[in-house]
Amino acid sequence: xxPEQFEDVVSGALGLVALxxxxxxxxxxxxxxLEIEAHFSAGRDxxxxxxxxxxxxxxxxxxxxLGALLxxxxxxxxxxxxxxxxxxxxxxxxxxxxxSPSLGANQLKAALDEFVSHCRQIRNRMHEAARVPA
Amino acid sequence: xxxxEALQGLSxxxxxxxxxxxxxxxxxxxxxxxxxxxxxxxxxxxxxxRTWVGTVDMRDESAVARVALGNMDLPVAPDAMLGxxxxxxxxxxxxxxxxxxxxxxxxDALERLIGEAMRWKQTLGSADEPARQGG
Numbered sequence: 001x002x003p004e005q006f007e008d009v010v011s012g013a014l015g016l017v018a019l020x021x022x023x024x025x026x027x028x029x030x031x032x033x034l035e036i037e038a039h040f041s042a043g044r045d046x047x048x049x050x051x052x053x054x055x056x057x058x059x060x061x062x063x064x065x066l067g068a069l070l071x072x073x074x075x076x077x078x079x080x081x082x083x084x085x086x087x088x089x090x091x092x093x094x095x096x097x098x099x100s101p102s103l104g105a106n107q108l109k110a111a112l113d114e115f116v117s118h119c120r121q122i123r124n125r126m127h128e129a130a131r132v133p134a
Numbered sequence: 135x136x137x138x139e140a141l142q143g144l145s146x147x148x149x150x151x152x153x154x155x156x157x158x159x160x161x162x163x164x165x166x167x168x169x170x171x172x173x174x175x176x177x178x179x180x181x182x183x184r185t186w187v188g189t190v191d192m193r194d195e196s197a198v199a200r201v202a203l204g205n206m207d208l209p210v211a212p213d214a215m216l217g218x219x220x221x222x223x224x225x226x227x228x229x230x231x232x233x234x235x236x237x238x239x240x241x242d243a244l245e246r247l248i249g250e251a252m253r254w255k256q257t258l259g260s261a262d263e264p265a266r267q268g269g
Contacts, residue, residue, distance in 0.1 A: 041212060046212045046213065048212060061195075061199070062195045062198060062199070065195075065198045065199055065201075065202035066192065066198060066218070068202060069198070069201060069202055069216065069217050069218035069224075070217065070218060070219065070220065071217075072205070072215050072216065072217035072218075072227070073217035073218070073219060073225065073227065075215055075217070075227065075229070076175065076182035076183070076184070076215065076227035076228060076229040077173065077174075077175045077176065077182045077229075078175070078176060079175070079176065079180065079229060082205055082215040083205075084202075084203075084205035084206050085199075085202050085203050085205070085206065086206055087203055087206075093206075095205060095206070095215075097208075097212040097213040098213070099212075099213050099243070101239060101242075102232065102234065102235050102236075102239040102243070103232070103234075104232070104234045107232060107234070
């Protein structure tokens with residue numbers, strides 16, 4: 001898929017809403033409050049999917065970093081999004097980058113649906129874990 | 135692209151038959167100074183590539199944070215991801231494939247992975263790769 005086709009599919013067919021001017025991205029709010037952002041890379045060859053999952057803990061940041069990095073070792077094999085830390089938002093985010101040249105037009109929608117489904121599962125697990133007393 | 139197709143493509147291009155899989159079902163290839171392990175992913179038309187980029191002292195909170203925050207910005211290979219095992223070994227992984235992936239796209243992805251790995255080796259001040267990569 002060319003960068004132009006990539007952008008056409010994202011903006012035209014998937015119902016994503018453009019973020020405010022100056023931000024090269026789109027927003028896909030889900031019904032249950034899950035917010036998916038999609039940003040193009042400068043060369044339009046990547047679509048970066050981000051989903052804030054939980055605020056960054058004030059205490060225990062080191063443990064959170066270690067846990068996320070350990071979990072990331074299974075992401076490439078399973079397809080589960082990368083656990084990343086967004087310093088600007090002070091939040092855990094799920095992250096996935098789609099590379100347009102090796103992505104078929106019919107695969108983009110499936111990839112987005114899979115990302116949303118994974119993010120929902122991860123967020124629910126994180127919130128359940130946060131409710132369990134230490 | 136399945137793992138078998140990827141290995142056959144590499145074998146045909148470089149004339150090196152794939153060796154038997156090692157730990158984690160990975161087949162290792164050496165590209166210049168960088169070793170890349172290839173393994174089957176799920177579903178089976180995907181594969182995963184892994185390369186070692188360095189070692190971090192797990193008690194060093196700022197060093198661990200730098201790796202964790204690095205996952206937000208991987209300029210050479212945005213579709214890669216950094217992970218770390220329980221011994222502080224840091225790996226750069228990439229999920230590759232899909233049924234439409236060609237051999238050329240596969241090589242391009244490996245090139246980006248290796249480029250990002252070289253950047254992180256510099257960032258972490260890594261010297262030689264371990265004799266046997268884990269994970």
